Structure formats: C-alpha cells, structure tokens
Amino acid sequence: MIQTLAFYLFAALVIASAVMVIMARNPVHSVLWLILAFFNAAGLMVLVGAEFIAALLLIVYVGAVAVLFLFVVMMLDIDFAELRAGFVKNFPLGIAIALVLAAELIFGIGAYQAGQLELGVASGVAAPALDASNTASIGAVLYRDYVFLFEAAGIILLVAMVGAIVLTHRRTENARGQQDISRQVRRNPDEATVMKQPEVGRGVDL
C-alpha cells in the first residue's frame, strides 16, 4: 500500500520536475528542477531495493555534477530578449529534433506493444544474489566477473581527464601570486633581515 503510494508520488514528481526543467524560463530554476528530478529518481531506486545505486545517484549527480551545472549556469548573464530573438533562427533545428524524438517515442511504444524481447534466462554469475547486500553484489560483478572491462572503462576516463587537463593547462612564467610553501617555511630571520647602522645623512645601499 505505502509502497504503491510512494511509487506514484516519486514517479509523478520525476515527470513533473522533468517537465519543469524544460518549461522553466530561468536556467537556474531549470537546474534546480533537474536536482529535484534526480532526487525522486533516487527515491524510485530505493523502492526497487537498489539502495546503493540510489546513494550513488545522490553523491555523483546531485552532489557533484549538478553543483557544477549550477556553478556555470549561475554565472550566465541571461538576456531574455536575446533568447527570444534566436527563436526563429533555431526553429527548423528544433522541429528536426522534435521529429526525431517523436519517431523514437512511437518506435518505443510500438516495440513495447509488440511484446517482450527474448533475452534468454539469466545464467549463473549475473543472477541476483539474495543473501549478499547491494554493495557486495555490485562489487562482485564489477571486480570479479567484469574486472577487465571495468579497468578499460577506468583507463578511458583517465585518458579523457588527462586530455582535458593538457588542453587547458597553461604554464605561467611569472611566479607572482604563486606560493612556494617549502621556501616560506625554510626562510629564517638571519637571511631575511639585515641589520645596518647608517651614518647620519647617508642612506643604505641595498
């Protein structure tokens, strides 16, 4: 009973906030609606018993990705007049994307109506282990059964990260504003200060 209620609550909120993401005038509002959608999707994950996935959804998407979205979108200087001016220019492109999406929807619903796809029976390794916890079973699949694919995915991500850093990193020649902590700590009063007793009427050579 309460599961059904919770499911419909979460599902309705996911759909409603997803609609609001594209309906909201203000991009910051869009991102905030997107966060609400992520949140309710995590709720749905908890309902199907995948609490580990739910926690990851919150940590990765809500905790990191959406913060960066918000970070960028907040800095935008939004000019609504300019947004509307681009409408006519982008209209054909929008229509094309809408047609593609509509075709996908029709195919999807048609395929769903045609009945289930025969995938065969789950054999051995990937079958749900009922006694192990969520985290342990995901760990077993990732690190025991598919360890090479998992490592390959990790390397691809690493390469992407290195590429992004190489493209954006610029070595600055002047060291102004950059702090060499070890140099600061190594400095002592003897080499940092000089005691001079100049004669009256004379300056000091530095």
Added chain:
Amino acid sequence: MTEFFQSLGLTYEWAWGLATIAGILLIALPLMLSVAMVIYVDRKVWAAINLRRGPNVVGPFGLLQSFADGLKVFLQETIIPSAANKGIFILAPIVTFTVALAAWAVVPFSATAVLADINIGLLYILAISSLSVYGVVMSGWASNSKYPFFSAMRAAAQMISYEVSIGFILVCVVLFAGTFNLNDIVRAQEGFGLGVINAYGIHPLLFPMWVMFFISCLAETQRVPFDLTEAESELVAGYQTEYSSMSFALFWLGEYANILLMCILNALLFWGGWLPPIDWAPLYYVPGIVWLLLKTFFFFFMFSWVMATVPRYRYDQLMRLGWKVFLPISLGFVVVISGYLMATGHFG
C-alpha cells in the same frame, strides 16, 4: 519502540509509523537544544582563549544566552529584498536546515538506539552532506547581491574539493570495517588497538587519515580557517548577508547541526563511537550514549579551539590544500591501506 506501540493495541503499520515519528522527535528536539547550548559553549571557549568573559548576563553563567538570541530573531521582521528571487530566497534556509537534520537519521547513539539502521549508512551521510552546499548556493544566487554571490561561488568550489578527499578517507575506514553500516563500523573497532583500545584512530595507517578527516571536516562545515564563504572582512557576511530574523536563524541552526554531525562522525568512525575508549568490562556499565557524547563534545571543543587560534586561509591556499595535498595523500593511502590489508590477510 515499535513493540511498545504494538503493546498499546495498535496494528503493526500504525505502531511503526508512530515509532518512527517518535524517534525523529527524540533526535531532532534534543539536537536543537544541544545546538543552542553548543553555540554558548563555542562562545565561552573563544572568550576563554581570548581572555574575555564571554556571555555572562542572561541566566546563571549566561547559560540562557542562546535562547535569548533565539527569541530575539524570532520576534524580528523577515525582510525579503525586492530584487531577490523570492521563491528560492525563502527555500534556501529551509533546504539548509532540513538537510542538516536529515543526516542524523542514520547516526547510532548506542548499539540499539538508531532511527534507520541501514546498510549504506555512511554513503547516506556522504550523500546528504554533499547536499548541504545547495542551501548556500541557492541563497547566494537568490539574494541578487554581489557579496552573497561571491560567497556562493566559493562555497560550491570549496565543498566539492574537500568532499573528494573525505570520500577517499571514508573508503579507508570502510576497507578496515568491511561495511557501510555505521553500527557495524563501531562494532569492528572493539579491541582493535592491541586488543584493548576501542579505536581505529590509533592505527599508524589510520591516524594520519583521521587528522586529514578532521581538517576536511573544518573545510566542509566552513569553519575557521576555511570560512571563506562568510569572511566578514571581505564579504560582509557571505551568503547570509541579505537574511534576517528566522531565515537567518535557520542558517545558524543548520550550520551548527552540521558541525555537531561532523564531530559525531569523528567519534564514530575513528574513535570507537559508543564503545568505551578501553576494552575493559567495568567501563561497559556506562551507557554507550555517554561515551559517544563525551567524545563528540571533545571534538567540538577542538573545533572551537581551532576557531579561536588560527587565522583564515587565502582562497588559493585553500584550493591548493584540497587538490594538491589532501587528494594525492588520501588516494595514496587508499592504495597503501588496501595493500596492507591484503598482505596481512585481513579479508580472510
């Protein structure tokens, strides 16, 4: 508690519902009270370190100062700037406060006194604490004023940076305990050190992790020396600048509830939680919650000690510490600790 309500003649569903609500109230109300008292303690500690008296007028020893402040902000007028984005402006303190309370659902106060004894307790806390940045960012943007906005930018970057190393440090603890359940993590520390000391923190590989965790907690809760988001000499009051009365108070309550949560996490993950410090039978007669609160209070004292003695970091130093020092060290320790545990046959 469900059994108690069932013994009153209720069905299981109603008894469970009532027990959960009672549990939430049993955590939230004492938490609010302790936040009020802890603000008083904080001010007294700063005063003692600065050779001042601190609050000493309202009530005996000034004990009621926080309640007087609470009453004051309660009676003030809520001002919403005309250029502010109203909905988000009002929502931001509510988000901060709710998120700060929600994380307490999985905290075990003793072996049995825990509201939600879930398998992914630690991940839940990590998820909820990563949400606390939204209150700051939303308030900063919605205020439509430059200082709150700077503060929101700083908060977003700072909290993401330190969450990464906190995540790796927690992975080290989880490697030792073999579980995300907070109660099981506490149980795994029983007799951990030489068979007598109930703490992960004394292990030579985990002690540096604890030091880094403590510093990251300071950064995560935006305490001095990492309080760049409300640096009063640069940003007036940061994201709270435009807030008044209860909306301001909600920020304060949320902030201190977060600080208490970080203190209790220090106690739970590294210093034995509700276990007595030494694995000696007579000490177990003292209820677990007493040990836990004593440890938590000690860490809170350390938080205010740091606040009273350390100057503020510069922003580039903060980022350097997070990304160039803590991230490589904690990542290295994950590798070293998992290697050590494999070599010593910890996993059987």
